[in-house]
Amino acid sequence: MMPLGRSFFARPSLQVAPDLLGCMLVHYTSEGVLSGIIVETESYGGINDPASHAFKGKRTARNEVMWGPAGHAYIYLIYGIHLCFNVVTGQDGDPQGVFIRAVEPRLGMKIMARERNISLDRNNIRKLANGPSKLCTAFCITKDMYGTDVTSAPLFFTAGEDVDIVTSDRIGIDYAGNGANWPWRFLVKDSPYISRKA
DNA sequence: ATCACGATAACG
DNA sequence: GTTATCGTGATC
Numbered sequence: 001m002m003p004l005g006r007s008f009f010a011r012p013s014l015q016v017a018p019d020l021l022g023c024m025l026v027h028y029t030s031e032g033v034l035s036g037i038i039v040e041t042e043s044y045g046g047i048n049d050p051a052s053h054a055f056k057g058k059r060t061a062r063n064e065v066m067w068g069p070a071g072h073a074y075i076y077l078i079y080g081i082h083l084c085f086n087v088v089t090g091q092d093g094d095p096q097g098v099f100i101r102a103v104e105p106r107l108g109m110k111i112m113a114r115e116r117n118i119s120l121d122r123n124n125i126r127k128l129a130n131g132p133s134k135l136c137t138a139f140c141i142t143k144d145m146y147g148t149d150v151t152s153a154p155l156f157f158t159a160g161e162d163v164d165i166v167t168s169d170r171i172g173i174d175y176a177g178n179g180a181n182w183p184w185r186f187l188v189k190d191s192p193y194i195s196r197k198a
Numbered sequence: 199a200t201c202a203c204g205a206t207a208a209c210g
Numbered sequence: 211g212t213t214a215t216c217g218t219g220a221t222c
Contacts (some may be wrong), residue, residue: 022203042202044202051202053202054213056204058222060221061221062220062222075218076221077218077219077222078202078203078218078220079200079201079203079204079216079217079218079219080217080218080219080220081202081203081204081217081218081219082202082203082204082218083203084202084203099202101202108220109208131203131204132202132203133202133204134201134203134204140203155219170202171202171203172201172202172203173202175200175201195203
């Protein structure tokens, strides 16, 4: 399966975020192949989005990759422990991104369970990657992959299945004022693999 | 001081 | 099943 290319990501975040639902996230690691269907994303919309790290044109070492070309990984540490994984979208110079919040595991669940330090049984497959930091841990996405090109191996996306989509407001951005109410979170309808209910 | 989170505890 | 609490360290 061909990786999704630059042109897929070089579109507005509000188009890419829902389009990624149903697509595969794939990571070739030394442990084995990890993959899963993306079931939850959020759009972060550049300098006019009060929830965005680039709001009002803020440009720092941390968010620098957002300002570059689409299709690169924006990864950062939050709350001292947790990693977040985004894909840069939009045109070069327009700091947009899509935040990947949850994945339905397909390949490499045994490895994911080991990475997550939980036992693997039928009841907890949905807990392997049902959150932004959990999926980083499960998929062996580390901070040193900051800036990585995600249009080719080892970490990339492929086209997936058609899915029904629902929206909600975004999670964990109470600081964003009115922006906290925008319906920029996208979920696969009725998926049990999402981080929390819409 | 703040934060795109999640494990745990203390409840049903 | 639910809700509340708080650790953790890079960032600015």
